[in-house]
Amino acid sequence: MDFREFDELASHREAACAWVEAHVRPEWVEEQRRSGTHQTAELHTLLARDGILAADWAPEYGGSGVDPGFARAVFDELGRRGLACDGWSTTSMVLRTIEHVGTEEQKREYLPAALRGDRLIALGYSEPDSGSDVAAAKTTAVRDGDEWVINGQKMFTSTAQLCSHVFVLARTDPNVPKHKGLSMFLVPTDSAGYDIQPIHTLGGQRTNATFYADVRVPDSARLGGVDGGWGVMHVALVHERSASSPGSDGGSLVRDLAAWARTARRPDGTTVLDDPLAAERIGRMAVDEEVTRLLALRNRWRAQKGDLPGVEGSMWKLFATEAAQRHSSNILDILGPEGVLAPDAAGAPAGGRFEEGFRAAVVGTIYGGTSEILREIIAERHLGLPRNR
Ligand SMILES: Cc1cc2nc3c(=O)[nH]c(=O)nc-3n(C[C@H](O)[C@H](O)[C@H](O)COP(=O)(O)OP(=O)(O)OC[C@H]3O[C@@H](n4cnc5c(N)ncnc54)[C@H](O)[C@@H]3O)c2cc1C
Structure with a gap:
């Protein structure tokens, strides 16, 4: 590297x-x-x-x-x-997927419009009964002449409230092993039969449940082959886990903490940073932060060389999100009772960012692949260990 x-x-x-x-x-x-x-x-x-x-x-x-x-x-x-810019993050993942597997017509239809800012695309993979085991999707797409009729429900369709399309994983053949009967569709959110309900998460983020009742899309909205959805999903997931940003991985949270610890006084007049345990914890966080940054840089380096980052994206996502949980938990310990003051509370340290960060970190290890699933991927693909599922 x-x-x-x-x-x-x-x-x-x-x-x-x-x-x-x-x-x-x-x-x-x-x-x-x-x-x-x-x-x-x-x-x-x-x-x-x-x-x-x-x-x-x-x-x-x-x-x-x-x-x-x-x-x-x-x-x-x-x-x-x-x-x-979460809506743009999911959109660019889908655009990269279209670039890899789309027809020339699809590239010309979706890419220029999205790059002009006129399209945002949400990811419609998860369902009430399938998240990690995404291939168990029950939403169906049935062919009717030149159209497909989509029925089902998706969970956690984040930023769909602003999106022009949802990238929907649907079952097109129920009679074959689950991975082999799936296809992907770009479903316009102004389609008849499409509905959306907000879901507010612990981390403060709004996501959505989206519903599809006899939603009709033309065959040109299908990305990849009929029943080839699993391969298309794989390309999209690789882009999701490689969408790392070395500059935005929580670095400012630790900096904010260090700044606070330098000036905040304990009842005995000493600063928080005078406590060697607090200083050691902050030092460890800074090390984690640097590891996160380097893992992100490795993804970028691979992407720059034209490779599709595979297991490296999973490694970055796993380390970054688990480090964020360790950090926010440590931060609350260091802060003591003040740490749980929310952004709107008077006297909240760093304007309540620490409390907010703690809640946000909880969901980080869930979306985009849970830690358990990412560990399995790393065990299998990086270390060559036997498949666990
Ligand atoms: C804030 C947020 C935003 C999201 N945004 C989107 C989005 O935009 N689009 C979208 O499609 N989805 C989205 N998701 C859904 C997310 O991808 C799923 O929540 C995630 O994949 C986990 O699925 P699940 O919630 O069904 O949990 P489950 O898959 O039921 O997992 C429950 C627990 O079991 C563990 N587990 C499951 N299978 C295994 C296994 N084989 N081995 C070991 N442990 C296992 C998991 O790690 C987890 O701890 C979002 C989720 C959240 C919280």
Whole structure:
């Protein structure tokens, strides 16, 4: 692995910072926190207008020619300031999947529109009875001439409230082993028979249940072959677990803690940092943070070489999200009773970010593959251990 590959990103940081300073409104962070919707429409329009969404794409599909390093640095900077672009993250995973497995017609239909900021795509994999075992999906798609009729329910269809499409995993053949009878569809959210209900999670994030009652889509909305959905899902999942951002992995939380610990006084007049146990915990967090950053850089390095990061994406996701849980738990221990003050409470340290971070960390090890599933992937594919399931 050659870290020099990333020097070019460092040279974009100043310009990225200037772009964010000039365009981002600080109240957007608060809006995302209050609404639980981790995507801001105005910001998305600006990112599209300035070609940042379209930075890393071929011109024939709407690529803007903007330097991909600059675009990545902008997203890093947004993450650092606490602004998420979750709707765009899922959309870009699906766009990369379309790039890999879509027909030329599909590439021309979906890629330019999404890169112009006119399409957002949510992931419709999980169901009430299938999350980790996603291949057990019960939502069905039945062919009717040139159309498919979709019936079923999806759980945790995050950011669907802003999306133009849901990327739906559906069963197209119930009479074969479960992995072999699935297909993927891009379902417009303005389709007749589509419905959505909000779900508010412990971490404050809003996600959704989405419902499909005789929803009709044309065959051109099918991505990949009939019954070839499992292979398509695999491409999409690899992109999900490799969507790592070295600049936004909670680094600022530990920095905030260190800043607080330097000045906060205990009743005996000493600072929190004078306590060697607190200092040791903060030091360990900083080490975890660096490991997380390096694992993320490895993903980027592989992606830059044109590889599809596989098991590396799982390693990053597992380490980053479990470290976030350890950190937020340690932080609450160090803070004591003040640590549980929520963002709206008077006197909450760091404006309540620690309490909020603790709740958010709980769900981190669930979405995008649970820790148990990721460990199995690493055991099988990295260490060659026998399959457990
Ligand atoms: C905030 C949030 C956002 C989400 N966003 C989306 C989204 O946008 N689109 C989408 O499709 N899904 C989304 N999900 C769903 C997420 O992918 C699933 O919750 C996840 O895959 C786990 O599935 P499950 O909830 O059904 O739990 P289960 O699969 O029922 O797992 C329950 C427990 O059993 C363990 N377990 C299950 N199988 C095994 C096994 N074989 N070996 C060892 N342990 C096992 C799990 O690790 C877990 O601890 C989201 C979830 C959350 C919480």
